[in-house]
Amino acid sequence: MNRSEREAAARRIMERTAPVVPPDLCAEAVRRGGRMLRRRRIALRLMWLLMFAATVAFVVWALMARPWVEPPSEVTPPLTGW
Template identity: 70%
Template sequence: MTRKSREAAVRRMLERPAPRVPPELHADAVRRGARILRRRTLVRRAMWLLLLAGSVAFVVWALTVRPWVEPPSETTPPLTGW
């Protein structure tokens, strides 16, 4: 193909009317988009809820177990009754 014939082919394509979108395609796309948005919102809320529950569980565990406190030494018995 020469340059002029390619330009002519492109001009013919551009001069043609744009293809029509079937009306039911728009409704299907809107329905699918709404469903995807609802699903994403539900997943996002579930993830936040899971993160919150994990944080609360960690805080409750940390307050009851208190892992930052050094455990008492059990290698020697306490000296009592001197």
């Protein structure tokens, strides 16, 4: 397709009438967008709630298990030098 054919095709496309847009298209788009925003907001709140619950569970476990404390020795050291 050379340049003049492309220009003619572009003119034909631009001279056509615009397609008919459904009258409720804007309202439908606004409704769907609002639903998406609500779902996203709920998902973010659930994520924050889950992170908070995991943090609380970790803190409770750490306070109960105390992983930073060295466990007591299971074997007594040998008695030498008596």
